[in-house]
Amino acid sequence: MVRISRIVFWLMALAWGMMAGFVAMGGFSSEAKQQECRLLEYAPAPVDNPLKGLVPYQGDYREYFPHSMEFNYLPYSALVKGYNEFDWAPLEKMLNDIAGRGHQAVFRICLEYPGRKGLIPDFLIRDGLKIHKWWYSEGPGHAPALVETPDYEDRNLRKSLRSFVTALGQRYDGDPRIGFITAGLLGLWGEWHTYPKVELFASKTVQLEVMDAYEAVFKVTPVLFRYPVGEKSFRSDLAKNVDRPFGYHDDSFAWATLHTGRKGDEWFFMTALKAAGAEEKWKTHPIGGEIRPEAWGIVFDEKPRDKRVQDFLQCVEATHVSWLMDSGMFQKKQDPNRIQRAMKLVRRMGYEFHCRSVSLRRLPDGKLVVRLEIENRGVAPFYYQWKGEWGILTGGKPVRTIPASGKLTGLLPGDAPRLWSETLDLSGLKPGLYKLALRVPNPQKNGHPLKFANKTQDIDAAGWLTLSDLPVN
Incomplete structure (x- = not known):
């Protein structure tokens, strides 16, 4: 009887277990x-989850590599026609084109770009804005390009910049077509430097005016600045921004990202981030950037042929980067092994x-x-x-x-x-x-x-x- 009772007990337990599994399903x-x-x-x-991953210049390059965002520059003169007069048509055209592919836009407005003329509005020049013209070269093998740098201390230009940022935020903050805005406006490519003509860059007073304007109107759409700056910085001409609600973009990613400790590398992104006391900024504000052109494509190889290329995964995990502008994976069909490695590494970015x-x-x-x-x-x-x-x-x-x-x-x-x-x-x-x-x-x-x-x-x-x-x- 005892053996039969045990058998009945275990059969009932088994039946109950099977029913519990059935319920769970x-x-x-x-x-x-x-x-x-x-x-x-x-x-x-997916590699192309929204608001993360690699970002090509404006266009559909999904046949080369998955992406959910697209980037482009816009000249200041295309949008600003007077001190309080703006033409939003060029920006609307760009946003609608990108949104038509189900993508979000990353963009930057700039006043100077090597080799390009007419980025400065004519009305400012008519009102006495001084333009510094000089030749910029990337180095050996690159032809010099003409640069037109405005006098950033000009009162009319400063008034225009404040007015423009305010109008931009009032119209576009929270616009679902926009993923991120890089602050731009000052310096070569809007990257907040005029190297090697450092004397032409905007003063801290002008920088603070631009930052104040961005902070006042952008409450939803993230705005990213090029350099993290605290009480001390590798550049004495940069105004403090670490205590403001901005993210950062590393535009020499996987080339000048990781800390090396070498003299002359103080501008490397992680070195500057640590010096600024902004190592935890990623927890509340996004990190973006651009893969350095010298590293395009080869950064995803197991052993990049250029030894100066830094390990991509280490850079991702150190910076907590969400998105990166890139042209290397979108220019042409890549080697399948490179694509496979890129898919794995890019998926690691962001959330x-x-x-x-x-x-x-x-x-x-x-x-x-x-x-x-x-x-x-x-x-x-x-x-x-x-x-x-x-x-x-x-x-x-x-x-x-x-x-x-x-x-x-x-x-x-x-x-x-x-x-x-x-x-x-x-x-x-x-x-x-x-x-x-x-x-x-x-x-x-x-x-x-x-x-x-x-x-x-x-x-x-x-x-x-x-x-x-x-x-x-």
């Missing part, structure tokens, strides 16, 4: 109160959200309590307040969507998983088998949705992460 259809929990399998997120587990608890009144764990496996947070949505799917389409109250912003790599908890109303649904899903849509029309690093992303419907089966009686 969403197969139990009772509306009674119950708990269902399942782990969610990881899979790499990568993985939903670890989901728990479901049904209530007698037809409601469903959902608890979802989300972790960030990337190197940086997500900097926009994009809103998530829960979806009840059938036949690959949502029949009901419910706004999610959880947030992605502020979830840092290495943080404990963030819990999203929601009570969903299932009343009124016809009996049947549904799918519970989640998505984070892009606020830009036709923009790429944010996708999770999960195996069930897009498995039932494009843009949706399937979380569980959801039978309804």
Whole structure:
């Protein structure tokens, strides 16, 4: 009798275990109160997730390498026609063209660019603005290019700059077509230097006026500056910006990024970042930049032929960079091995959200309590307040969507998983088998949705992460 009782006991335990597993997979259809929990399998997120990755100049280069953003310069003279008179048509044309491909724009406005004329508005020149003309050369093998540098101390120019930034922010802050703005306006290419003609650069007073203007009007769209500057800097002519709500862009990425300790390398990005006391800035404000042209393409090789190229992955993990302008991977078809390595390394940039587990608890009144764990496996947070949505799917389409109250912003790599908890109303649904899903849509029309690093992303419907089966009686 004892042996039979034990057999019956183990058979009952086995049956209960099988039913518990069935419930965890969403197969139990009772509306009674119950708990269902399942782990969610990881899979790499797309390389072209929005607001991260490599960024080509304006155009569609997806046949060469995946991307979700595009970059371009605009001359100051194209937009500014008077002290309070602006023509936004060139910027609108650029933004609409990029948005038409579902991409977001990164742009910079500049007053001087080697080899280009007419970037300074005529009305300022008529009003007495002095122009310094000089020849700039990249070095041996590069032909000198004419540069037209304005007198940045000119009162009329300073008035115009303040007026323009204010108008730009009032019109475009929070525009979903824009991913990031690099501050620009001052110096060669808008990079806040006139090297080697350092005496021509704007004074700290002018720099502060430009920073004040940006800070006053841009509350949503991130603005990035070229150089991190604290109380001390490798350049005595730069104004402090470390205590302002700006990110930074490293425009010599993987070439002058990592700290070397060598004399003369004080301007290297991580060295300057540390000197400024801004090593934690990435936690709240984005880091971007541009891969140094000498490193284009070869930076993704296992052993770059130029020994001056710094290790790309080390640079990514040190800077916590989200996006990088690049032309190397978008110029032509690359070697498959280079593309494969680039895909792996670029995916490491920015955020990568993985939903670890989901728990479901049904209530007698037809409601469903959902608890979802989300972790960030990337190197940086997500900097926009994009809103998530829960979806009840059938036949690959949502029949009901419910706004999610959880947030992605502020979830840092290495943080404990963030819990999203929601009570969903299932009343009124016809009996049947549904799918519970989640998505984070892009606020830009036709923009790429944010996708999770999960195996069930897009498995039932494009843009949706399937979380569980959801039978309804």
